[in-house]
Amino acid sequence: MNADNDPSLEEHIRKAAVLVEALPYMQSFRGETFLIKVGGSAMDNLDLLRSLMRDIVFLEAVGVNPVVVHGGGKAISAAMARQGLEPVWASGLRVTDSASIEVVAKTLEDEVNPMLVEMLLRYGGKTAGVKGRSMLTGERAVGHDDDGNEVDLGFVGNVTGCNADAVRDLVEREVVPVVSPLASEVGTGLPLNVNADLAAAAMAKELGVSKLIYLSDVRGLLRDPSDPSTLIPSVTRAGTEALIEDGIIKGGMIPKVRSAADSIEHGVGKVHMIDGRIPHALLLEVFTNVGIGTEILA
Numbered sequence: 001m002n003a004d005n006d007p008s009l010e011e012h013i014r015k016a017a018v019l020v021e022a023l024p025y026m027q028s029f030r031g032e033t034f035l036i037k038v039g040g041s042a043m044d045n046l047d048l049l050r051s052l053m054r055d056i057v058f059l060e061a062v063g064v065n066p067v068v069v070h071g072g073g074k075a076i077s078a079a080m081a082r083q084g085l086e087p088v089w090a091s092g093l094r095v096t097d098s099a100s101i102e103v104v105a106k107t108l109e110d111e112v113n114p115m116l117v118e119m120l121l122r123y124g125g126k127t128a129g130v131k132g133r134s135m136l137t138g139e140r141a142v143g144h145d146d147d148g149n150e151v152d153l154g155f156v157g158n159v160t161g162c163n164a165d166a167v168r169d170l171v172e173r174e175v176v177p178v179v180s181p182l183a184s185e186v187g188t189g190l191p192l193n194v195n196a197d198l199a200a201a202a203m204a205k206e207l208g209v210s211k212l213i214y215l216s217d218v219r220g221l222l223r224d225p226s227d228p229s230t231l232i233p234s235v236t237r238a239g240t241e242a243l244i245e246d247g248i249i250k251g252g253m254i255p256k257v258r259s260a261a262d263s264i265e266h267g268v269g270k271v272h273m274i275d276g277r278i279p280h281a282l283l284l285e286v287f288t289n290v291g292i293g294t295e296i297l298a
């Protein structure tokens with residue numbers, strides 16, 4: 001049969017060509033570990049979330065070792081509202097009292113984590129949910145109000161230690177770990193609520209991954225957060241500090257970027273910040289040279 005006069009065959013040939021275009025990327029990433037942080041804001045649309053989980057299964061099938069750390073800030077706020085609890089924030093972190101930490105743990109470990117595991121399984125992935133607090137240790141974080149006064153954040157932690165042996169073990173068995181962002185308090189063993197970006201960066205450092213990929217609801221780092229056309233495609237670690245000093249990077253983006261920069265200083269190859277609202281954002285970023293988000297380099 002001649003492809004010239006068979007449009008359906010031409011379409012199949014085009015699809016094969018798309019696969020082959022990804023070959024050099026697949027060859028260079030084979031055997032590498034990517035830490036993928038899925039933010040709560042990338043979970044708004046369940047169809048897109050399922051599609052993202054399928055892309056993660058795809059990565060695993062072509063030889064990459066994906067490790068997932070998830071957030072779930074929006075789900076926590078919704079669960080708190082159902083219990084009549086009002087979310088309070090300081091320094092971009094949720095002030096977490098003893099009633100709230102129960103909601104945080106239940107939402108992240110018993111709802112969001114199993115949902116992601118279930119989605120990965122549905123696409124034929126091998127996967128296991130992992131409680132962050134079985135690996136991460138932390139100490140109480142201190143927040144600040146707008147006037148710079150210290151705020152007691154309750155059961156909120158900074159990560160001080162990470163024993164990722166359980167995750168390495170899963171990766172070696174080609175199982176995709178899905179990790180929830182809580183830590184055990186040093187000394188007491190109490191659960192601490194950890195910002196998921198910080199948990200992801202700590203694990204990325206410990207695992208020495210080649211890529212740390214943040215999926216959120218913005219195109220990437222923007223010069224003007226309200227204007228997607230101001231995307232910063234590439235920035236160095238030092239460049240991010242300048243963007244913070246200039247007030248371009250604000251709010252919850254500050255801990256994300258600082259922890260990302262710190263992870264690069266400690267051996268992580270590259271950080272990508274991409275928009276989970278774009279279908280196949282992850283595959284586009286990794287397997288093409290389109291570069292749809294922001295990359296942070298050494």
Ligand SMILES: Nc1ncnc2c1ncn2[C@@H]1O[C@H](COP(=O)(O)OP(=O)(O)O)[C@@H](O)[C@H]1O
Binds near residue numbers: 218221
């Ligand atoms: N310079 C910036 N570029 C992009 N987003 C920014 C910037 N400064 C602040 N932001 C805010 O950071 C948010 C993303 O961070 P965050 O809320 O922590 O996401 P997630 O919960 O998905 O991890 C964006 O929705 C945006 O409002």
Ligand SMILES: CC(=O)N[C@@H](CCC(=O)OP(=O)(O)O)C(=O)O
Binds near residue numbers: 092093094197
């Ligand atoms: C201390 C703190 O703020 N913890 C976060 C943990 C979840 C998270 O970080 O979720 P996202 O990635 O969706 O923002 C919280 O309670 O919302």
